[in-house]
Each structure stands twice: as C-alpha cells, then as structure tokens.
Amino acid sequence: MTAFVLEKAMIKTRRLSKFFDGNHALDQVDLDVEPGEIYCLLGANGAGKTTLINILLNFIPASDGKAWINGLDVAEHPLETKTHVAYIPEQVTLYPTLSGVENLDYFVTLGCGRRFSRDRLLELLEEAGLDRAAADRRVAQYSKGMRQKVGVAIAFAKQAKALLLDEPTSGLDPKSANEFSRLLKTAADRGVAILMATHDLFNAKQTGTRIGIARSGRIVAEIGAREIGHADLEALYLDAMSA
The missing domain is CATH 3.40.50.300 (P-loop containing nucleotide triphosphate hydrolases)
Known part of the structure; x- marks a missing residue:
C-alpha cells in the first residue's frame, strides 16, 4: 500500500x-x-x-x-x-539527430508509459512556446531556449x-x-x-x-x-x- x-x-x-x-x-x-x-x-x-x-x-x-x-x-x-515531478536542468539533454517532436515523443513515452498522438505532441510543443515550424527540425539546430521549451513540453505532457x-x-x-x-x-x-x-x-x-x-x-x-x-x-x- x-x-x-x-x-x-x-x-x-x-x-x-x-x-x-x-x-x-x-x-x-x-x-x-x-x-x-x-x-x-x-x-x-x-x-x-x-x-x-x-x-x-x-x-x-x-x-x-x-x-x-x-x-x-x-x-x-x-x-x-x-x-x-519534472526536472529541467541548466542544459536540457536531447538527442541532436532527432527532431523536437521526436524527442518529445521518446521522453513522454518513457516517462508516461504511453504514446501520444503526433497532433497532441505538436500541441504540447506549441503550449511550451516552440514555433510549430521548428517541431520537425533536428534538435542539433536548436538554440538553448528552444531546447528548454522541449523540456517544458515534457513536463506539461507528464502533468507533473x-x-x-x-x-x-x-x-x-x-x-x-x-x-x-x-x-x-x-x-x-x-x-x-x-x-x-x-x-x-x-x-x-x-x-x-x-x-x-x-x-x-x-x-x-x-x-x-x-x-x-x-x-x-x-x-x-x-x-x-x-x-
């Protein structure tokens, strides 16, 4: 119990x-x-x-x-x-060869134990302030601020x-x-x-x-x-x- x-x-x-x-x-x-x-x-x-x-x-x-x-x-x-709880460090560690939405999909599935639809993942990134046009770009091209927004989207998805x-x-x-x-x-x-x-x-x-x-x-x-x-x-x- x-x-x-x-x-x-x-x-x-x-x-x-x-x-x-x-x-x-x-x-x-x-x-x-x-x-x-x-x-x-x-x-x-x-x-x-x-x-x-x-x-x-x-x-x-x-x-x-x-x-x-x-x-x-x-x-x-x-x-x-x-x-x-969700944790956002000084440097959010993401997979650079994956896109923002792919990183979100991976970490949300890992943290929540279930898959979210692509539309929901995009909504979460938009809620976190990431421009939708950037969602399918590789994270290697992201600024620190953009990576932080993916971290916030993970926290939103987890409903921490x-x-x-x-x-x-x-x-x-x-x-x-x-x-x-x-x-x-x-x-x-x-x-x-x-x-x-x-x-x-x-x-x-x-x-x-x-x-x-x-x-x-x-x-x-x-x-x-x-x-x-x-x-x-x-x-x-x-x-x-x-x-």
Missing part, C-alpha cells in the same frame, strides 16, 4: 542536511513550496542549491532530515515521487505536480528568459509547485512568488517577491552573502 500523507506543501523538507567529506553542503534546511507557487532560490556557487534539488530527485541521499514530494518521502518512495529547475535561464538572452518566465507562470496557474535555483536576481523578482537566499547550505533569508523591489532585493542578497 502506498504511504500518503496529506500536506499543503507539494515540495517539503525538514532539517535536510548533506555532508561531503565532513563539510555541510546542506545544513538543516526547512522548505515548503505549495501548489501554484514559484519559489526562486538565490545563491552563489556552493550555496547548496543543486544539492537540494538532487536530494529531492533522489539522485543523492540526504545525510540527515527528510524530503517529500506530494506527501511522499523521496528516500522511501523514489519511483513514485518521480511520477509527480512539482517542477524542479536548476539555473534554467543561464545563458538565455533577455527575450528567451522572459518567454521562459511566462511558461513557468502558466505552469503555476495550473497548480504546479515550482522550485527554481538561480543566480539571476532580476528573473527571480520578475518570476517568483517567493524568494529564498541560500548561503553555506542554509536558507538565510526568505521574502515574498511582491514585498520587495529590485534594488532592495539586491541589497538584501549582497548583505546575506557578506554576513
């Missing part, structure tokens, strides 16, 4: 810690991301952002504490939690309840970054809980509903995105980094 605990938070951690060679990569992190929220986690390299995402995906085990997706402990239910993103806008031009932000807001409007690790203060302010600042494995500050302006967010970030 599947263990299920009714929780308001779709993504949740309590006292989550990870040690590497005796050093804290994560240090007793408590985090809650509710359905429809976009939580942007800011921090420098080494702050623990990627480690947090890797534990939530059960790519690496926690040293202490707990993490849940949709009320399921990710360590105890690694396969079931993966059915509820949680979306984990690690520096997804790094290297995107402002127009592509803005388009990606709109896609995340569309997903949030559908009730998806989104956790995005990022270096981009401007994008975090524009996209997020809540912003956390990580330093040395801890979340040292947290604030609602509407409660702070760009200049004040930058000042808060710099203050947290220098503390």
Whole structure:
C-alpha cells in the first residue's frame, strides 16, 4: 500500500542536511513550496542549491532530515515521487539527430508509459512556446531556449505536480528568459509547485512568488517577491552573502 500523507506543501523538507567529506553542503534546511507557487532560490556557487534539488530527485541521499514530494518521502518512495515531478536542468539533454517532436515523443513515452498522438505532441510543443515550424527540425539546430521549451513540453505532457529547475535561464538572452518566465507562470496557474535555483536576481523578482537566499547550505533569508523591489532585493542578497 502506498504511504500518503496529506500536506499543503507539494515540495517539503525538514532539517535536510548533506555532508561531503565532513563539510555541510546542506545544513538543516526547512522548505515548503505549495501548489501554484514559484519559489526562486538565490545563491552563489556552493550555496547548496543543486544539492537540494538532487536530494529531492533522489539522485543523492540526504545525510540527515527528510524530503517529500506530494506527501511522499523521496528516500522511501523514489519511483513514485518521480511520477509527480519534472526536472529541467541548466542544459536540457536531447538527442541532436532527432527532431523536437521526436524527442518529445521518446521522453513522454518513457516517462508516461504511453504514446501520444503526433497532433497532441505538436500541441504540447506549441503550449511550451516552440514555433510549430521548428517541431520537425533536428534538435542539433536548436538554440538553448528552444531546447528548454522541449523540456517544458515534457513536463506539461507528464502533468507533473512539482517542477524542479536548476539555473534554467543561464545563458538565455533577455527575450528567451522572459518567454521562459511566462511558461513557468502558466505552469503555476495550473497548480504546479515550482522550485527554481538561480543566480539571476532580476528573473527571480520578475518570476517568483517567493524568494529564498541560500548561503553555506542554509536558507538565510526568505521574502515574498511582491514585498520587495529590485534594488532592495539586491541589497538584501549582497548583505546575506557578506554576513
């Protein structure tokens, strides 16, 4: 029987810690991301952002504490939690010799266990902002922004309840970054809980509903995105980094 605990938070951690060679990569992190929220986690390299995402995906085990997706402990239910979550890394890995729609067909069949019609696959790519004329082009010809859109289409097809993103806008031009932000807001409007690790203060302010600042494995500050302006967010970030 599947263990299920009714929780308001779709993504949740309590006292989550990870040690590497005796050093804290994560240090007793408590985090809650509710359905429809976009939580942007800011921090420098080494702050623990990627480690947090890797534990939530059960790519690496926690040293202490707990993490849940949709009320399921990710360590105890690694396969079931993966059915509820989609992951978009900094570089979406696709097969370069296949087209966008062929890649989507492959990954959706793999992730969902069933085939979608070509028309539905094209609809999903269009929902993710990919021009229909590009759907049959080889991914080797795609820009980073176009590959990210295929990643979003995979998440839409999977109907994921949680979306984990690690520096997804790094290297995107402002127009592509803005388009990606709109896609995340569309997903949030559908009730998806989104956790995005990022270096981009401007994008975090524009996209997020809540912003956390990580330093040395801890979340040292947290604030609602509407409660702070760009200049004040930058000042808060710099203050947290220098503390």
